[in-house]
Amino acid sequence: MTTTAPRVITEALGGSALSLAAQRGALGEWYLERPQTADEWRSYLRRVAAGHAATDWVDALAPALNAGGVAAARLARVANGKGVVISTGQQAALFGGPLYTLIKALSALSIADALEHALGIPTAPVFWAATDDADYEEASWAAVAVAGGLRKLELPPLRRVGIPMSRVPMPTVDRLVEELATACGAAVAPEVLAIVRRNFTPQATLGDAYVGHLRALLEPLGIAVLDASHPAVRRSAAPVLTRALEDARAIERVLRERYLAIERAGYSPQVEHIPTLSLVFEYAPDGEKRRVPIGEVDEVRDRADPTMLGPNVLLRPIVERFIMPSAAYVAGPGEIAYFAQVSAAAQVLESHVPLVVPRWSATIVEPRMERLLARLGAAPEELREPHRLEARLARAAMPPDLADGLRLFRHDITNAIARLERADRDHLVPAASLEGLRRSLSHRLDRADRRFLAAVKRRETSLMADVATAVAGLYPEGIRQERMLNFVPFLARYGQPLIDAMQAEVGKYAAELVGAQPPSTARSVAERV
Numbered sequence: 001m002t003t004t005a006p007r008v009i010t011e012a013l014g015g016s017a018l019s020l021a022a023q024r025g026a027l028g029e030w031y032l033e034r035p036q037t038a039d040e041w042r043s044y045l046r047r048v049a050a051g052h053a054a055t056d057w058v059d060a061l062a063p064a065l066n067a068g069g070v071a072a073a074r075l076a077r078v079a080n081g082k083g084v085v086i087s088t089g090q091q092a093a094l095f096g097g098p099l100y101t102l103i104k105a106l107s108a109l110s111i112a113d114a115l116e117h118a119l120g121i122p123t124a125p126v127f128w129a130a131t132d133d134a135d136y137e138e139a140s141w142a143a144v145a146v147a148g149g150l151r152k153l154e155l156p157p158l159r160r161v162g163i164p165m166s167r168v169p170m171p172t173v174d175r176l177v178e179e180l181a182t183a184c185g186a187a188v189a190p191e192v193l194a195i196v197r198r199n200f201t202p203q204a205t206l207g208d209a210y211v212g213h214l215r216a217l218l219e220p221l222g223i224a225v226l227d228a229s230h231p232a233v234r235r236s237a238a239p240v241l242t243r244a245l246e247d248a249r250a251i252e253r254v255l256r257e258r259y260l261a262i263e264r265a266g267y268s269p270q271v272e273h274i275p276t277l278s279l280v281f282e283y284a285p286d287g288e289k290r291r292v293p294i295g296e297v298d299e300v301r302d303r304a305d306p307t308m309l310g311p312n313v314l315l316r317p318i319v320e321r322f323i324m325p326s327a328a329y330v331a332g333p334g335e336i337a338y339f340a341q342v343s344a345a346a347q348v349l350e351s352h353v354p355l356v357v358p359r360w361s362a363t364i365v366e367p368r369m370e371r372l373l374a375r376l377g378a379a380p381e382e383l384r385e386p387h388r389l390e391a392r393l394a395r396a397a398m399p400p401d402l403a404d405g406l407r408l409f410r411h412d413i414t415n416a417i418a419r420l421e422r423a424d425r426d427h428l429v430p431a432a433s434l435e436g437l438r439r440s441l442s443h444r445l446d447r448a449d450r451r452f453l454a455a456v457k458r459r460e461t462s463l464m465a466d467v468a469t470a471v472a473g474l475y476p477e478g479i480r481q482e483r484m485l486n487f488v489p490f491l492a493r494y495g496q497p498l499i500d501a502m503q504a505e506v507g508k509y510a511a512e513l514v515g516a517q518p519p520s521t522a523r524s525v526a527e528r529v
Helices: 017-023 038-050 057-065 069-078 099-119 173-184 190-199 206-221 231-246 248-264 294-303 316-323 333-348 367-376 380-384 386-397 400-423 431-459 461-474 488-494 496-514
Strands: 007-010 084-091 123-130 141-146 149-154 224-227 277-283 289-293 309-311 326-331 356-358 362-365
Touching: 007 496, 017 333, 038 084, 038 099, 038 326, 057 069, 057 224, 057 231, 057 316, 069 123, 069 206, 069 224, 084 099, 099 123, 099 206, 099 326, 099 496, 123 206, 123 316, 141 173, 141 461, 141 488, 149 173, 149 461, 173 190, 173 488, 190 206, 190 488, 206 224, 231 248, 231 277, 231 294, 231 309, 231 316, 248 277, 248 294, 248 333, 277 294, 289 294, 309 316, 316 326, 316 333, 326 333, 333 356, 362 367, 362 496, 367 461, 380 386, 380 461, 386 431, 386 461, 400 431, 488 496
Parallel strands: 084 123, 084 326, 123 224, 326 356
Antiparallel strands: 007 362, 141 149, 277 289, 277 309
């Protein structure tokens, strides 16, 4: 079966005022400055690689990476100080999460390719699968666009909170897998659904399924997937985690100062400052995690097995930079914002300040969506405000005599009030009274107009269903597609042609980011491994 690749549109990443300022490079006091020239990138990458030259970090993390194929080959080439890593990541989520999970992975791959091609320094992409995250409410659902609107596939609520996704069971997931398959429609790439079925089973945990799913999709592209819950990660991170417990009070002070500094600069800090808690999580034998109170750090440090400790969101980038030569973390807008706080903690820990770079952002417009938009006579941007689009289409569908009657009525109100104003030469009635009469009549006419439009919408069920379908496909619940819709249906419907189209666009973005030549001038690094 052949298919036409969707149109992939590169978008502005967006974000909070703090994130946007950081993306512009305007906050150098809180962020590590991004290299701007090839020479600056070369010097920076060499320093990062040299910092891990004496470590066998690939071997130490091998059980957590469990890489094969092209991904393993790329890791081998950057080991022992020969090269660097470009990392990204996301918390575990049902069926891999929203489209931006895939976008992040392709961003890291393309930036790694662009740097290696431009500088000749081996560079490997690594996806940090945050299976240690315990936000089940965020991880337990996936959204898909279907005819008539948005459909959310959800796992049942957990009886307990604070359980990492690596320990969360999915006894009813098989039913959701079939609903996902139905939402995919005619699959050009049935192997995409086969991967989902192999991993998301009632016998698997949500975290394990997430890791297995991503490895099957990303390793053939050359992207290694690291399971953050694996004991190998915690063992490698033990020096940083222990130091974070020892320096918990000093870290709290600098984080409080940074929080206030961000506020004084007119921005909203991304991560709430909680003065009583350290940046370290402790995991109980039953799997439950809790942030270690500062008052208990000495006790926890003395008794804890390093494999039962983990970093919170502000400590994780520091840990990542410590356990592997991560030259840059490819981040979304919220992550970019919280790196303003990360650097404060890094200074106390005498650790390298991690470099953050913005990910690529995109919207996928499928051929069926193009046809639907053409039928509606609508541009994708109109779907940001669906009520306006519905009103416009309903007005166009209104019987001409009715539309003319409403228009003439409005015209008559305006003319009648103007005639009264001209006739009242002696100002028998205050001008404000006539203006009030005009507003009152116009208001009642507006109400009648809305009732007619609502009636047309109810009658034009097929037209309104088309609008709902288009909105679900491009701006579900009023937000960008990449932040809501699961990526599996896109891959199942279009397969490799979609990946190719996405890589063509993200390649341009990556080349501009690192100041390299456009990717069309050379084969990808994965092809040359």
